[in-house]
Structure formats: structure tokens, C-alpha cells
Amino acid sequence: MAASVERLLNEISSVDDPVEELQGLKTALYSIPISTLGDSVSGQRLGVIFALLNSNSREQVELCVDILERILMALSPIHLVRMYRAELEGGVQHNNEAVKILALTLIGRILEHPKAITEILKSSDVLCAVIRAIGEEKISVAEQAIKSLCKLTHSKAGLDKLFQPDLLNTIKEVMVVSDVVRYRIYELVVKVSSVSPSSFTYCVDSGLISQLLGELTGDDIVIRVTAVEMVTNLAQSLHGRTFLTHEGIMDQISNMIRGAETDPFSSLYLPGLVKFFGNVAIMDSPQQVCETYPAFQNKVFEMALGSDPAMIGVALDTLGLLGSTVEGKQVLHKTGDKFKAVLVRMSHFANTEATEVRVRSLEAIAQLLTLQPEQQTEDLLALTESWFHLLSKQPLDMIHKISTQPFPELHVCAFRIFTAIASQPWGQRLIISTPGFMEFVLDRSTSPTKDAKDAKFELVGALVSSSSATEMLGSQNCLRLKTYLREGPYYVTAMAAVGTEGAN
Template sequence: MAASIGDLLERISAVDDPTEELRCLKTALLSLPVSAVRDAASGQRLSAVFCLLAADKREQVQLCVDILERILMALSPECLLQDYRAELQAGLGHPNEDVKVLALTQIGRILGHPDAGANVLNNHALLRAVIHCIGEEKMGVAKEAIRSLSQLGGSKPGLDALFQSDLLGALKDVMTTSDVIRYRVYQLVVDVSSMSPVALGYCANSGLITQLLGELTGDDILVRATAVEMMTALAQEQHGRRYLAQQGVMDQISNMIRGAETDPFSSLYLPGLVKFFGNLAIMESPQQVCETYPAFQNKVFEMALDPDLAMTGVALDTLGLLGSTVEGKQVLQKTGARFTSVLVKMSQLSSSGATELRVRSLDAISQLLSLQPEEQTEDLLALTESWFHLLAPQPMEMMSSISSQPFPELHCGALRIFTAIAAQPWGQRLMVSTPSFMEFVLDRSTGRTKEAKDAKFDLVGALVGSPTAAHILGSQQYVRLKTYLREGRYHVSAVAAVGTEGAD
């Protein structure tokens, strides 16, 4: 096959219309594993294929892109740098989006390699061309440029090149193009800042992080909302959270939540503010965050109970996130009647309304009711059991009704709630005492989609994995559940076919 690859490469440059040869080459390459492509392409100059990118023929260009992508991905970053640096740099100026993405992807591989990347740090013409791609109209090109440049954040030489040279000026120049492009550069800065405290220091010293923080108080509501999203991404890392706290960002966002009550446009950015603190609570401490920033907790309850359902989804997601941890469960329980009202609202939303909101309600409930084996203390088991019974007078019947509806998302959402309580003794007692429920669990015909089969398998796994299940459910049911588990997720019982033709 290696010889045929070489032959096809030679024939491409020998014909006037190489379309058919390109198709054959693409087919041949796709039939080979990556290691064989590497062997077949080693020593082969791809200049003929690169030259064909200059043609004004869409199919030809796309075939060349597919071929080059297959071959170049099989080559090492050092080989790319040595043999194809000029071609890749030229690809950044190509009018075709796919060619630019191809070039950016391979340049990103070079920049991410310790040795190969170090050899291009002085090539500012190449790096400036990548920076200019952030300003491209096509988002696919811009995203790949951001991803490639973020590779520089992994080393001090890369950070020096990006933030302590004329490249910083190139970044700032690109930012002036538009609000959209400015935020693409912010995205790069946040991506790099998230990599390490050292990288964050470089970004802070460049002034770009300070400029981003200033966007939080801007007059443009949409710009403000996007800035909050950026802050949320930076807060994913501990050093990022520490920096934001030092800069007073948490207090600033808390004040924005308070001020939202008198802002007629707050619905545009309020979900982002709530998400920020929801993520912060999970990464730090739900109790600490809720006590330090009470405006956040108050706003979540207000949004969850608001008759206007526009904000409800974010509130549900946030409450589920908070309640997924033991500390979060305890914080919510301390609010007493307020949280009880929220649970009742979740139950109502799960049973009726728009499908998306019903699914988000079911997912939030499943997170609230979940307990890991090591978390199953007497108090916490009593807590989750009381919450389940607050959902409805007959919560098992209500969830069973939802699971039987002809909507896969709702069916799976209800199964996730059953899975949450299946690992807890009180949940198992409810299941075995509910008529026909165990038959429903063991019936593989209730849910035809892959997602439904996966959700049912997870439910059975939760039951079998519980140390109390065999005693509570009884040995016969437990053995049937273990058989279900052993047979696998997608087991289909064999049915003997009975023929009538020729049965004499």
C-alpha cells in the first residue's frame, strides 16, 4: 500500500485534472491505520497536494484538505516543522476556511510540543498570522487560532513570546476590531490564565485581565454578561478563584445580584451571575459561599419560585448542583419552609409544562436525593427520605407515571431519580412495596432507546451494588437483578421462531 500511496502522489502532479487521483488517494489513506499512513507518507514530499490548494475548485480543495489532514496528523510535530512550516504558514492566508483550520491545527500541534514549539517562538511572522486569525469572520477558524495560541501558556518561553514581545501589541490591535473579537482575545487570555499561577501572572501583568474585569461594570448589558461567563471559567481553577477574590470580583458580582432588582435588563445577565456563584459553591464550600454572599442564595430561591419561568431553569440547575453535595444538602435543609416550597415547585414542574423544564426539574431532584455509600448516615438518609415524600402524596406513583410517558427525556429523568434512591434502604423498601415496580425494573421492553437502556441498567446496578438490597428485596428478586446485570445493557432474549410452511 505504501508504494500505491507514492504512485498516487506522483500521478497527481502529472495530470491536468487530478480530481480522480485525489479521490483514490483519499480512499487509500482512509483504509490505512495511522501507523501505516505514517510509514507510507514518510519521505514523500506533499508539495503537489499543497500546490493544488491554490486552485479555485471547491471539490479539489476539499479533497486536498482531507488528504493533508490524514497524512499530517500521522506525522510528528518535529517532522511538520522541518518539512512543512512554510506551507502551513501560507495556509493561514488561504481564503478557504477548512484550509485555515487545517494549518492552525497542525501549528497548534507544533506549539504544544516542547522541542518543536521552542523552535518557532522567534518566528513572529507566523505567530502574528495566527493572532490575526482570531479576527476571522468564521468562528471555526478563530476557535482553532485560540486553541493553538493557548499552547504557548504551557511554558515560560511561550509566555514570554506572547506577552512580553511585539505579539502583545498584535493581540491588542486585533481586539480593537469589534466587541466580538475583543472577547475572543479575552477567551485566549482566560484559557492561558487557567493553566497555572505563573500564566495568570503574565496575563495580569499584560493588563488584559484588568481590562476584562473592567467589562463587568460596562454600560453594554450583553458585554457585561459575557464578562461574567469569562469570570466563571477563570474561577474553575483555585489560583483563578484566589485572584478574583483578591480583586474583589466576588463582592462585585454579589452587588450586581442585589442591584438586579431595580435593573429592567437584569434578565440578560442574572443567570450568569447565579451560575458563577453556583460553581463557586461547589468548588469551595456551599455553606461558606451562601453565608458570605446571601444575595446569591436568596436570588436562587426567588428565581425558583417566580411565576415567570424564564429564570426557573437556571435556578433548578443551581439548586441541583448545590444539593449534589452533603454540605449543600445541609445548607438547603436549614432554610426550612423556603426549601420545602421549592421542592413542591420542582414536583409541579416535573409533572407538567415544557419538556425541557420538566427534564431539568427531574435532574435537580435526582441530584438532591443522591447519596454516596459513605454518606449514608442515619440523619442524611432521613433527610433524603423526607424530601422524596414532600414531592407528592404518592411519590413512587408520580415518578412511575412520568417514566411511562412516551418522551425518552422524561423516561430517563424519572429513572435517574429511581437510581438515586435505589442505593438507599428506604428507597429499596418503597420499591419492593410498590405494586409491579420490580417487574417494571426487570422489564427490558420499557425503553427502546440506548439512553433508556443505559438508564435502566444504571438503576439495576445501583440496586445490586447496595449492601442492603438482598435483604430488603428478597433473594429471588436480587438474583433476577444480578442476572439482568450479568446479561449486559443491551441483552435481547432469544425467541424461537415457529415456522408453518412445510410443517407436515
């Protein structure tokens, strides 16, 4: 097979229009199993294929990319860097998007290989080319460059190299290309900083983290919005949150929430600020965050009770996030009538607003009502039951009506609420005491879509797995539910054939 590949390469080099020969080589390469392809082509000279990339023929370039991808992906990273370093650098600087992405992907393979990376760290040219690719117009090229560079930072040697003066200066040169490119660099920095406390220290020492944080108070509102998103990603790691607290950024963001009332442009960045604290709360401690930064919790309630659909949606998502934990439920409960008013409003949204707001409201309610078996203390069961009954005079009927409306996404969300209460004794008591509800659960025809069938199957599973199910629902109902579970979500009852012999 290696001989046939060599023959095809020779044929390609001897013709003026090699498209047909390239197609033949591609077909031959794809007929060789990838597991053995590396051995078959490792000794081949691919200069002719690399040379053919410099063409105005789109078809020719695409065939060359397919051929090179098949061959080079089969080679070891060490072989790649030793044999094709210059070609890969040239590929990053090529004018064709597919060529750039292939070269960047291959460089990424080299950078994540513990031995191959030592070869590429000897030269800055390739890495500088990758950094400059972040400034490319095509976002797909920039994203692949960022992805490949992130692999460089998984070792101390790689971190040392990336933050050496020559590469760091290249990074800063690329940042001035445009606001968009600057934020791509921030994206890289945030991803690198999340790898480990050590990588975070490199980013801080480079000055790039401080530059990002300075964007939070910039005059350009659009830039400020993007900065908030970046800082939110920075807070995903414990060392990131510790740094933000130590540097006073948490207080700064809290003050931005307070000052939003007097800023006519606050609607642009306020959702991001709320999401920031919501994420921090769920990763650390809802109680600590809400007590330390009361402006956050107050603003979430204010947004939920307001009239701006965009703000309402963010508030609903945040409340669901907070309420997904026991500590978050307790924090919300401590606010007393304030949260009760919000919960009543959530019920209103679930029934009357646009579909997107209804879905987000139902999702949040399901999270608020969910308790894992080990969390079902007497106090918490009483809490979720009281919240459920705040939704309506007949809350089960209300959610049931939503689940029968001709909107598949609402149907699924309603079943998530049923599932949330199905594992709790008070919910089972309510389900069995509601006429016709158990029949509704067991009736497969009420779930027309795949997602709805899956959601109902989860509900049945929650009922069956509860330790209190037999006592609350009765052994006969439990037997029917177990049969449903055993048959699976997509079971269809077979219809007996009716004989028609002799019928006219």
C-alpha cells in the same frame, strides 16, 4: 512506493488541469499505512502541491488539502517546522477555510512538541499570523487558532514568547476588530490562565484580565452577559477564584444580584450571575459561599418560586448542583420552610410544566435525593426521606406515573429518582411495600427505548449493590434482581416455536 509518489508529483507538475492526477496521488497516499507514510514521503518536494492551492477551482484546492493533510500529518513536527515554516504561515493567510484550518492544526502539532517549538519561537511571523486568525470571520478558523495558541502556553518559553511586546501588541490589535473578536481573545486568555498559577500571572500582568473584568459593568448588556460567562470560566481554577475574591469581584457580582431587582435588563445577565456562584459553591464550599454571599441563595429561591421559565430552569439546575453534595444538602436544610416551599414547587413543575422544565426539575430532585453508601448516616437518611415525602402524598406513585408517560426523557429522569432512593433502606422499604412496583421494575416491556432500558438497569444495579437489599427486599426478590442484572439491559426472552405440522 516513494518512487510512485515522486512519479505522480512529476506528472502533476506537467499538466494544465491536474485534478485527475491529484486524485490518483490521493488514492496512492491513502493506500500507504500511515505508520510508514512518513518515511516514504519525507524526501519529496511538495512545492507543486502548495502552488496548486492558489486556484479558483474548489475541487483542486480540496484535493490538495487532502493530500497535504495526509503527507504532513505523517511527518515529524521537527521536519515540518524546518521544511515548511513559510508554507504554513502562507496557509494561515490563505483565503480558503480548509487550508487555514490545516495550517493551524499543523502549527498546533509543532507547538506541543518540546523540540519543534524551539524552532518556531525563533520567529514571530508565524505566531502573529495565528493570532490574527482569531479575527477571521469563520468561527472554525478562529477556534483552531485559539486551540493551537493554547499549546504554546504549556511551557515557560512559550508563555514568554506570547506575552512579549510584539505578540501582545498583535493581540491588542486583533481585539479592536469587533466585540465578537474581542471575546475570542478573552476566551484565549481565560484558557491560558487556567493552565497554571504561573500562566495566570502572565495574563494578569498583560492587563487583559483587568480589561475582561471591566466589561462586567459596561453599558452594553450583551457584552456584560458574555463577560459574566468568561469570568465564570476564569473561576474554574483555584488561583482564578482566589484572584477574583482578592480583587473584590465576588462582592461585585453579589451586588449585581442585589441590584438586579431595579434593572429592567437583569433577566439577560442574572442567570449567568447565579451560575457563577453555583459553580464557585460546588468547587469550594456551598456553606461558605451561601453564608458569605446570601444574595445568591435568596435569589435562587426567588427564581424557583417565580413564573419566568428561563429563571426557573436556572434555579432548578443550581439547586440540583448544590444538593448533589452533602454540605449543599445541609445548607438547604438549614433554611427550613423556605426550602420546603421550593421543594413543593419543584414537584409541581415536575408534573405540570413544559417538558424541558419537567426534565430539569426531575434531574434536580434526583440529585437532592442521592446519597452515596458512605454518606448514609442516620441524619442524612432521615433528611432525604423527609424531602421525598414532601413531593406528594404518594410520591412513589407520582414518579411512577411520570415514568409511564410517552416522553422518553421524562421516563429516564423518573428512573434516576428511583435509582437515587433505591440504595437507601427507607427507599427499599417503600419500594417493596408498594403493590406491583417490584414487578414493574422487573418487567422489561415497560422500558421501550435504549435510554430507558439503561436507566432501569442502573436502578436494578443500585438495588442489588445495596448492603441492606436482602433484609429489605427479601432473598427471592434479590435473586430475581441479580438474574436481571446478569442478563443485561437488553435481554429478550426467547419464544419457543409452536409446531404447525398438519394444521390447515
